[in-house]
Amino acid sequence: MKYYITTLGCPKNEADSREMDKSLLLEGFQKANSPEGADIHIINTCAFIEDAKKETIDTIFQAIEVKEILKTKKNDQKLIVVGCFAERYHKEIEIEIPEVDYIFGTGLYHRAGELIRNKFQIPLKQNVDYYKVLESIKSPNKFYAPVKISDGCNRNCYFCAIPQFRGNFRFREKSEILREVQELAHLGIKEICLVSQDTNSYGNHYQEFIELLEQIEQISGIEWLRILYLYPDKKTQKILEEIYKKNFKKIVPYLESPLQHVSERILKKMNRFGSYEFFKDLFSMARQMIPDLEIRTSFLIGYPEETWEDIELIKKFIEELKIEHISFFGFSPEENTVAYQYASKVNKKEISQKINDLQNFYNEILKSIMIKNYNKIYKCILENIRPNELHFRRQQSAPEIDDIVIVPFEYSEWKKKYNHLPKLGSFYNVQITGSISYDYLGKIVSNE
Numbered sequence: 001m002k003y004y005i006t007t008l009g010c011p012k013n014e015a016d017s018r019e020m021d022k023s024l025l026l027e028g029f030q031k032a033n034s035p036e037g038a039d040i041h042i043i044n045t046c047a048f049i050e051d052a053k054k055e056t057i058d059t060i061f062q063a064i065e066v067k068e069i070l071k072t073k074k075n076d077q078k079l080i081v082v083g084c085f086a087e088r089y090h091k092e093i094e095i096e097i098p099e100v101d102y103i104f105g106t107g108l109y110h111r112a113g114e115l116i117r118n119k120f121q122i123p124l125k126q127n128v129d130y131y132k133v134l135e136s137i138k139s140p141n142k143f144y145a146p147v148k149i150s151d152g153c154n155r156n157c158y159f160c161a162i163p164q165f166r167g168n169f170r171f172r173e174k175s176e177i178l179r180e181v182q183e184l185a186h187l188g189i190k191e192i193c194l195v196s197q198d199t200n201s202y203g204n205h206y207q208e209f210i211e212l213l214e215q216i217e218q219i220s221g222i223e224w225l226r227i228l229y230l231y232p233d234k235k236t237q238k239i240l241e242e243i244y245k246k247n248f249k250k251i252v253p254y255l256e257s258p259l260q261h262v263s264e265r266i267l268k269k270m271n272r273f274g275s276y277e278f279f280k281d282l283f284s285m286a287r288q289m290i291p292d293l294e295i296r297t298s299f300l301i302g303y304p305e306e307t308w309e310d311i312e313l314i315k316k317f318i319e320e321l322k323i324e325h326i327s328f329f330g331f332s333p334e335e336n337t338v339a340y341q342y343a344s345k346v347n348k349k350e351i352s353q354k355i356n357d358l359q360n361f362y363n364e365i366l367k368s369i370m371i372k373n374y375n376k377i378y379k380c381i382l383e384n385i386r387p388n389e390l391h392f393r394r395q396q397s398a399p400e401i402d403d404i405v406i407v408p409f410e411y412s413e414w415k416k417k418y419n420h421l422p423k424l425g426s427f428y429n430v431q432i433t434g435s436i437s438y439d440y441l442g443k444i445v446s447n448e
């Protein structure tokens, strides 16, 4: 029985799909290379914002087309929808999309194999080799992996529907996380990205998070450790201080902390912590403590009662703090959230004007940030070999979302110099020589 998983959304979903992979393979299923070649097509969905929901619905309908074509070839493919969208709209999918054969939400990924076997009465295959299963989970040319440390969220930001379908905050046992990281290291993974809805709430005390980091550092084979989604509050401040004091060797100089806004008035309306001054102090402190740090944040634009002055405040913040990586999202009222009551007040046109304005402003700042980085030397990982170029990623850039460094590549010259082929997943020191759009150009200074 062959299956294929289509994964939509964020790195958390990627981690969940990997959990499903493991469960399915351990129950004797085999991986297909495409939805067309699968007996079971699983779509791991996202329902974060309006655009994500649209993408999910489009993907389900594309999958139905594949299923229909296969039916004409006498292949009765099963279509399964799982994840955030499934959790949130279970009933609606059941009623309105009868082509979907099975639906389950979040929190059951580790039992995917068993659930699907039971649903479709597929016999269990005995004696599956655990390590062979692990080997087949890893994509051959990928050297990073998101690892989920907790799920759910208790923060109750008024615009956010995530707690509705991800549930209350709960963290994974440290031993379980460490075992997963060890398995990934065994498979050749070099970079671990810790993901969750709310990373700094891990454990019963923030020290437990620090202990987790210390133990991951001990795992040989893991070279880079990236912490994602630190809610910008005092706990994050303490965690950063602790990271600085303990002089961690593998934590990359990258801080991801979504601010959503800098106007205290809007933050209060969002039921979020913080102010312009607090965020400025937090980011400045992080920059002082961590050399070569780069920061990623996001802003939610167009929240009810936001004015153009509030947009100016965001611009002032960006200019002052010179933030290297920013995403702007438009507010979309989500059912069953506190902010949904303002749905009628949303002015979509104004939201896109504000985002365009901010993006144009930011593009100029970003250009100057990138120019300042010319000639600097960064430790990079080789991620892609193209006929005439090599693609590297800096420690300061998260996979799949941030910049890469493109280095011209000529096979015979390389062979002369190094006497071997470039190896994916190896580390090099790369000097920045220029930039092209949002990416850098560079040259290799040395390999390690």
Ligand code: SF4
Binding pocket: 153, 154, 155, 156, 157, 160, 161, 162, 163, 197, 198, 231
């Ligand atoms: S911190 Fe706020 S925005 Fe993030 S998942 Fe929790 S409720 Fe949603």
